Amino acid sequence: MERWAGKVAVITGASCGMGKLLCEELVKAGMIVIGLGRDTKTIQKHADELKKEKGKLIPKAVDFCPLKNDGSLYPDAKKYNHQDIKEVFEFIDKTYGAVHILCNMASQGTSPCLLEDEIGMWKYTVEINIIGPAVLCKYAIANMRKHNVKGHIINVGGTASYYTSIFMDCHFYSVTKFILRAMGDGLRMEFRANNIPIRVSHIGPGHVLTGAQDRGESKTSEVYEGFLEFAKIYGMKRSTFPRRLPIDATGDKVYTSGLLPALQAQNVIDQILGMIAADDGAEVMDVIMKPTDRKHTVLETDLYWRP
Incomplete structure (x- = not known):
């Protein structure tokens, strides 16, 4: 990870869970981490705790969705055009120059099954799980190409990106994560066709504590x-x-x-760090993770319906 010291990483979902842990690991590796989330107070508190480390964490407020979780618009939704994301990358370009890493970790699930889900909740989930990451990729790629860097995009989609879970409240969530993985595949194809040196990785962990x-x-x-x-x-x-x-x-x-059973959050972060640390000549495209488990012969971390 030494070669990434002083470089810029953009991490979504930075206020809690795996996003928070990844920010910490990258700061310790000496990176300048732009932590995105709604709760910047929590991210700032974490940044203060990491002040003695080699890198630093900078919180930035970003809201992926102009919709409430019932599908209704916020009062200022007509003005909403992902301007906050654009401003983050303008800040990075002006202050630090190039972005080297983008990791899309923020996520939103639904609760009922497909037959009962509300359309408003679908829209809310699509905005957070698909549109938001796509817009981030757009601006990150533009920055990477401008500065001619060998960047890296990492999308975290869970095992729901690869298989449809038997747990019915995960079905629409899986729809969005399939699309997220397909977006990464599409970007990789376009990068190859245009000789763009940006790597794309997708990681699919099962249940994580x-x-x-x-x-x-x-x-x-x-x-x-x-x-x-x-x-x-x-x-x-x-x-x-x-x-x-x-x-x-x-x-x-x-x-x-x-x-x-469940993976520990550090298990997933270690895999992401491995993807980032890989030599430029190696692109880790897909990783599926499940906890090592011999106890739950039926209730493994995820059960998948394969027709």
Whole structure:
């Protein structure tokens, strides 16, 4: 990672979870990290904690979506044209010059299945999972080409980018992540056709212990009832469920309760760092990650329906 010291990385979802952890690792490696998110106070607090490291973290406020999660427009939505993203790259160009790394980590899921999802929620999810990353890629690529750098774009899409989960509340989320991966494939083809030295990587981790379930405030009863329903539909063996009830599967405890195994956030970050550190002659295109698990013979980290 030494060769990246002093270079600029743009990271979305920087206020929490894997985005926050990646910002920290890159700052320690000496990079200038532009952390994007709505909650810049949290990012600034993290930046203050990292002041003694070789690099630095600079928070920038970006809101990918002019819609509320019910699909209705914010009052100033008519003015919304991703200007905040454009201004971030103008700041970078004026202050530091080139962007070398863009990592799209911010993400949004839906809750019901496809048959019950609200159209407004679909629009909200598309804006965050597809349009936002696409706009970021547009400005990052323009900057990289202007400064003639061998840049690197990394999209984090989860295993939902590769397979449709049997968990029905992940179905539309998977639709958006398939598109995100396809966008990376398309960019790679265009880079090759035009001899543009920008690498594109896509990483698909399964369930990861990041605090996301805690933030979503999922309840044990909802989680367990959901698994019982899946057991009926897909013929899961009852023996794979915890024998002693009640269990505590509130929030991220779903991964430590015996229901589901999960990767540690650091596992994923280590893979991303490996992608970045690879020699220019090596492009790590796709990585699928799942926790090493021999206990859950049916309820592995993700179960996929393959017709």
